[in-house]
Amino acid sequence: MAPNMPSLTTDPRAADALSRVRVLYTDLDGTLVAKGGSVLADASAAPSLVVAEQIVELNRAGLKVVPISGRGRIQLRELTQLLGWDGYIAEAGGIIVHGTGLDFSDRVDLGEWPDDAIPEGVTPFEAINDVRAAETLMEAFPGRIEHYAPWQLDREVSLLLRGCLDTAEGQAxxxxxxxxxxxxxxxxxxxxxxxxxxDMPPHAYHVVPRGVSKARAIELDLAWRGLARDQAAAIGDSATDLQMADAVGVMALVANAFGSNGVTSGLAGTPRDNVWRTEGERTEGWAEFARAWLAAAR
Ligand SMILES: [Mg+2]
Structure with a gap:
């Protein structure tokens, strides 16, 4: 559960920090969208306008909303355009894009890899496959890790896997x-x-060039936009989302985040004073963030 974590809606410090926010980086699965992937649903996946209404309100009020997700470029471009936004960060931080039409600019982040780490014409995704990263994990953890079909296709920077792993053991x-x-x-x-x-719920995992992360992508994107850290907020539900706290002024965790081992151990390991929880889960937590920002911006 959420030990002593202040609520985004009731903590006056949150309202003060939200009043400076001009861009929101939002996770999708488990955060903006309900179980099953719909944005037109409440936290229990029943049909609802709870998030759609708030998306419209934020678009009207001029808050930039940037989806940041493990999903690939094609998926994110469609979703971003549908929701009236104009930029996104794909593949867990590996691809940063401004613009959704024919006229767009993009950056691929190689993290700590030197520029000459991979040959010309080879994508990071292909380089990761060339060293048999997925196969090596499958051989080390039989029955505990697999490609997350069909979403593992059409990728450029990262592998997408599904499994039940201790991340430290997988990393080793x-x-x-x-x-x-x-x-x-x-x-x-x-x-x-x-x-x-x-023995544990299945998780999505990415294998990325060392250093590529959602937090680093936000830092790169804020510099590109000419915005400061305290002008940014992020919202999410996973261990990798929690690390976005290092790159933004306001980090919101939706209530379902606290069912994740990685989130609770991440919170215990690194005390942070810029993380707040929502009362609602998934879409309802997202709508709660939107209402809190609108109230603070007024
Ligand atoms: Mg998520």
């Missing part, structure tokens, strides 16, 4: 490969797919 396996890679926990999933583990 990756560390033996001849390319510096990070294993990133991107939160709980509903389906085990063909996994045989049942």
């Amino acid at each position: 396996v990756l560390d033996a490969l001849p390319l510096p890679l990070d294993l990133v926990d991107n939160g709980m999933l509903r389906s085990y797919g063909t996994l045989t583990c049942r």
Whole structure:
């Protein structure tokens, strides 16, 4: 659960910090969208305008909303355009894009890799596959990790996997490969797919060039936009989302985040004074953030 974490709606410090916010980086799965992926649903996935109404209000009020997700570029471009936004961050921080039409600018982040880490014409995704990162994890943890089909396709920077792993143990396996890679926990999933583990809920994982993260992508994007850290907020539900707290003034965790092991251990490991919780889960927590920002901005 959420030990002593102040509420975004009732803490006066949150209102003060929100009043400076001009851009919101929002996670999608488990945060902006309900179970099953709909934005037109309440926290229990029943049809609802709870989030849609607040998206319209934020668009009217001029808050920039930037989806930041493990999803790939094609998925995010469509969603961003549908919701009336104009930029997004894909593949867990690996791809930063401004603009959704034919006229767009993008940056691919290689994290700590030197510019010449991979040959011309080879994508980071292909380089990660060339060192057999997914196969090596599957051999080390049989039945506990697999490709997260069909979303593992059309990727450029990161692998997308589904599994039940201790991230430190998975990271140790990756560390033996001849390319510096990070294993990133991107939160709980509903389906085990063909996994045989049942001792923990299935999670989505990314394998990314070392250093690539949502937090680093936000820092790069804020510099690109000419905004300061305290002009940014982020909202999410997973361990990798919590790290966005290092790059923004206001970090909001939706209530369902506290069911995730990675989030509770992340909170215990690094005390932070800029993290708030919402009372609501998923879409309802997102709408709560929007109402709190609108109230603070007035
Ligand atoms: Mg999520």
